[in-house]
Amino acid sequence: MIKPGVTTSELDVFAEQFIRASGAKPAFKGYRGYPSSLCTSINKQVVHGIPSKNTVLRHGDIISVDVGAVADGFFGDAAITVPVGLITPDATRLIKVTEEALMLGIAEARPGNRLFDISAAIQAHVEKHGFSVVRDYVGHGIGRNLHEDPQIPNFGERGGGPKIKSGMVFAIEPMVNLGGCETLVMDDGWTAVSADGSLSAHVEHTIAIMSDGPLILTRDQKKSH
Numbered sequence: 001m002i003k004p005g006v007t008t009s010e011l012d013v014f015a016e017q018f019i020r021a022s023g024a025k026p027a028f029k030g031y032r033g034y035p036s037s038l039c040t041s042i043n044k045q046v047v048h049g050i051p052s053k054n055t056v057l058r059h060g061d062i063i064s065v066d067v068g069a070v071a072d073g074f075f076g077d078a079a080i081t082v083p084v085g086l087i088t089p090d091a092t093r094l095i096k097v098t099e100e101a102l103m104l105g106i107a108e109a110r111p112g113n114r115l116f117d118i119s120a121a122i123q124a125h126v127e128k129h130g131f132s133v134v135r136d137y138v139g140h141g142i143g144r145n146l147h148e149d150p151q152i153p154n155f156g157e158r159g160g161g162p163k164i165k166s167g168m169v170f171a172i173e174p175m176v177n178l179g180g181c182e183t184l185v186m187d188d189g190w191t192a193v194s195a196d197g198s199l200s201a202h203v204e205h206t207i208a209i210m211s212d213g214p215l216i217l218t219r220d221q222k223k224s225h
Contacts, residue, residue, distance in 0.1 A: 004059045004085050008040035011065065012051035019069050027068030027075050027146050034190065039066035041191070046175050046183050046200040047137055048190040059085035062095065064202040068146055075146045077171040078218035079204035090178060091199055094131060098176040098201040101125040105172050106207055109214040115150055115161030122174045123155040134175035136183045137192065142171045142206055166211045173204030
């Protein structure tokens with residue numbers, strides 16, 4: 001559905017209908033007063049952009065779509081950042097590096113490692129490519145609640161934090177800016193933007209820690225086989 005001329009409200013309506021038709025409920029709608037089922041964050045918006053009938057996607061935009069669902073009492077949380085039409089080489093590289101950082105972080109999520117091994121892997125990859133990791137927002141534990149302990153920053157020293165154990169479930173979500181790491185919150189009280197106006201990308205998977213390593217629960221199963 002993401003193409004020039006589509007409104008973020010249309011994406012939100014589709015997502016809510018799809019989630020409910022699948023026998024689940026939107027996890028975000030009503031959470032701490034949040035009004036929508038999706039977060040739709042465009043260009044300089046880092047996270048928590050509110051869908052609107054007045055926000056129309058345009059050629060060259062990048063958009064982060066963050067979605068949560070609850071089924072049988074358990075929560076899932078995931079995000080992607082995708083291009084709208086043709087985007088700049090810098091925007092393409094930003095999305096690619098953010099996706100790579102997520103997968104490198106997930107690879108560290110195995111029993112016996114430390115929590116900040118995930119953080120350090122993400123930070124190292126992002127900064128190697130000249131981008132910055134957002135520090136004001138973090139990943140998190142997830143399960144019976146949307147946000148649970150521990151908090152999982154996307155920066156940190158390898159070997160720090162609690163030991164990762166089988167049975168834990170994490171939502172890992174690097175947020176990466178083309179410019180500086182600082183953010184501001186807009187007047188709506190939700191939408192976070194890069195302080196310098198630079199592009200931002202955000203990707204996220206919910207994963208379970210199995211005895212032999214991480215299992216990605218929010219991967220598209222049709223594409224993974």
